[in-house]
Amino acid sequence: MQAKDDEPGCGKNPRSGPPAYAILGLLVALLLLGTGAFLWLNGEAGGPVVGGPFALVDGDGHTVTDRDFRGKFMLVYFGYTYCPDVCPTTLNAVADALDRLGKKADRLQPLFITVDPRRDTPAVVKQYTAAFTPRLLGLTGSATQIAGVAKAYRVYYAEHRTGPGPDDYSVDHSSILYLMGPNGRFIAPIRTDETGTEIAADVGKLVS
Numbered sequence: 001m002q003a004k005d006d007e008p009g010c011g012k013n014p015r016s017g018p019p020a021y022a023i024l025g026l027l028v029a030l031l032l033l034g035t036g037a038f039l040w041l042n043g044e045a046g047g048p049v050v051g052g053p054f055a056l057v058d059g060d061g062h063t064v065t066d067r068d069f070r071g072k073f074m075l076v077y078f079g080y081t082y083c084p085d086v087c088p089t090t091l092n093a094v095a096d097a098l099d100r101l102g103k104k105a106d107r108l109q110p111l112f113i114t115v116d117p118r119r120d121t122p123a124v125v126k127q128y129t130a131a132f133t134p135r136l137l138g139l140t141g142s143a144t145q146i147a148g149v150a151k152a153y154r155v156y157y158a159e160h161r162t163g164p165g166p167d168d169y170s171v172d173h174s175s176i177l178y179l180m181g182p183n184g185r186f187i188a189p190i191r192t193d194e195t196g197t198e199i200a201a202d203v204g205k206l207v208s
Helices: 020-033 086-107 122-130 143-152 196-206
Strands: 055-057 063-065 073-079 108-114 137-139 157-161 169-173 177-180 186-190
Touching: 055 143, 073 086, 073 196, 086 108, 086 196, 108 122, 108 143, 122 137, 177 196, 186 196
Parallel strands: 073 108, 108 137
Antiparallel strands: 055 063, 073 177, 157 169, 177 186
16 A cells, blocks of 8 residues: 555655655765775774764664664664655665575664654654564654764755645655674665665675
8 A cells, every 4th residue: 555645655665756865875875985084983083984872762762872782783774754765765675685694684783763853753663664674773862862873974864845834844865874883883885776685795795
């Protein structure tokens, strides 16, 4: 059944609509891949250029921090549940990749972090991520918390008004999968225009 306009985007055809977000995400990913500073530690701050500490809320209302995943690789994606195209397409591919990774997937924690905390409550995020795979953990938080983690991961997002009502808006956002190491440090970006097979191949080479 196709989702209504006011329902989360996971019910819509993931390949419908213009691929503007996907194109933006690909361009950003290529730019980051070509920038040496993106891959090295920030000498002044003494920490990774991409990523950092965060404290967010999962679908059950529990506080989750980046340190909860030490010892595991993280595959982090920023999006929102009302996203009509690139988010559900990407998360479907991630779910497929996890199945293809086999035992290696046990070493990987995929995270979906919303950039629309106003509408994406813990319950909404929990229902949304469960539609893709039980392995996917959805996280939300206050507007300040989301802004903080988005800044740490160099994520672009901006509200775009579509009407006069309080929920009449979409969210423009960059679309990149961030592979983080067991120590919490950034390893590599994974393109979001790839299939599950391609994501599994890319991640499988890096998860060792």
